[in-house]
Amino acid sequence: MFDFEYYAPTKVEFGKNSLATLPALLREQGAKKVLIHYGGGSAERSGLLDKVRAAVKEAGCEAAELGGVQPNPRLSLVKKGIELCQREGVDFLLAVGGGSVIDSAKAIGYALASGGEVWDFYERKRKPSGCTPVGVVLTLAAAGSEMSNSSVITKESEGGDIKRSCNCEYARPRFAIMDPTLTFTLPPYQTACGCTDILMHTMERYFTSGGNMQLTDALAEGLMRTVIANARVAMAKPDDYSARAEIMWSGSVSHNGLTGCGNGGGDWAVHDIEHELSGLYDVAHGAGLAAIWPSWARYVYKDCLGRFYNFAVHVMGVRPCGTREEVARDGISAFESFLKSIGMPTGLNALGVRPTDGEYKFMAERCAATGGGKKGSAKVLYAADIEAILRMAGDV
């Protein structure tokens, strides 16, 4: 078991009536001028934005607005947001949306509080010295950014877009309003991508050859079982409040740090490989993770057999018959079947991605380079390993 820090200060207001708490939360934060940051037109069409505008007004705050955040949020819009906030004197960033909107708000917040070129933080050239406070009205259960210290931004680039993360405690949102009914209208594909992302945030922490903690494992396994069970329900019945609520709260708990305490930081290779993939091809993050995980798992499981065995038995319900390797492999297959059952790709073909030889090499080398030449902890992976995993995924 490793020493750890746990810090998840976000105040969560969860449930059907949670939006009603927004004025009080903004007052509590001392917000004066709020940027309402959002994505596409659905928040406008559903009437949510009007409710948010009214709540901001009720709190006695002035407002500025910036919509148009895309999935895999772009650096160019972040820069637009920085300029807007500086011009308007914004002192509080209210993200109305899912992970992309929240991550975009965090990036704006870093720049406002820390100055200088914001991309430097994502290239790890500098660390943010602060972040303008961020609050969240969550409309999508997936990224867990509403409680996490993480922000992922994509820089448009002619030689292939670059997707990078900046994890920093300043970026933990001050509050998160979570109303599961706001996710009723999500298309099935987005629901499935979200559930995959949620699962993977705990799986990245769970599959490690580092330390382990019984409590952390029990919490992680309970969370994974809950998401798997309720993903199936929400796919069949999109307005099932209970299933949507289980998934939404799991999304936050999965990425707020709790499911990794004592595990020494986890693995994260699948996330990092996916960042290269979705940087190059702009695929949905959850789908990209699903497309890589089975190949990654089969490539590494022998080096992390105990965890894969436990995952098979405690999460996927595999009967512990046969050798430990057989049980572990059955667990991987069972999870792969689950992914397929919710319509997720389990290889690059189903994702619609067919990299060239050069692209395989490019993604593998760029991924390894962000870790100083290697990635992962369940099994340490070098560029050649990452390329092999990508090619395995390409064969499916």
Added chain:
Amino acid sequence: MFDFEYYAPTKVEFGKNSLATLPALLREQGAKKVLIHYGGGSAERSGLLDKVRAAVKEAGCEAAELGGVQPNPRLSLVKKGIELCQREGVDFLLAVGGGSVIDSAKAIGYALASGGEVWDFYERKRKPSGCTPVGVVLTLAAAGSEMSNSSVITKESEGGDIKRSCNCEYARPRFAIMDPTLTFTLPPYQTACGCTDILMHTMERYFTSGGNMQLTDALAEGLMRTVIANARVAMAKPDDYSARAEIMWSGSVSHNGLTGCGNGGGDWAVHDIEHELSGLYDVAHGAGLAAIWPSWARYVYKDCLGRFYNFAVHVMGVRPCGTREEVARDGISAFESFLKSIGMPTGLNALGVRPTDGEYKFMAERCAATGGGKKGSAKVLYAADIEAILRMAGDV
């Protein structure tokens, strides 16, 4: 499933080397004059207090000190602390100890920030308007006060001491340093009392006829299994780092709110009955809880059968054979056996308490009165019910 708020902003530094973070944490909090608040002589004898004094100095802070906090911390010492802090201009309260020391610090903090008679907050006559920041160096895994919003204080009184709680979000500690090695020297009885208290913080939230949430239940059940398994290890091998760490982190997670999300607040009747018992007899809190729970459980389980059934199967490992009532009863018996196995009393006789008829009535009526005449949610209990439960416990 009920709407809920979750707010656990305490920064946790966990592990063998966690005390080294104290100077940075104090600087981060902007502390200038620190009250070092502690209990008996063990923190002095072990050298811990000297390390804390050195860290406070290293942080550039001045210090005042107040020791002598007893289990079931007394209002009289709280008042002494308030005077001392006002005289010395203390702006940060550093609790070095377990729940009693932390609760005492919180009470001092309420009074410093809110003014007026501090006992009013515990009698629910007024609400605190703030709390001077509290930090924790934890030496005892039990109360969970290091992350909770709770403080329990005992007022000395000729007609029987009165133990009351004040739960308020201002009181959540800013940071908690948790080094499991500091608990190696705890006597077995205190270890067992602590484990019982930890379990009961989640059990009070789990046994409810209100809403429920699959994720919350899975986390709660995982936590209970972890504590039960590791309590046995720590009793047999007090310096088992892993067991002590599992118990310590479980203690925080069990009472920071996580294991009750969506459950509508939980039951808490056993805690409230125990508060009357330990107010009158000054017994250890964990032992008092153990002495009451089996009688409470047998009195209420039919009204909350689903939860008792799940507890039996998912926590105690009872095989789901026979009727649901039989399985539920087997679960209660199994937990009772566990309590006995770690040396806890499961009735008032083993606790050394033999109330008179008048005392039974007095405790039951005073307990019910604090809830406006009734207590509990698994089954709503009136004074006559509480008296019946206490008498059942008295027969064991």
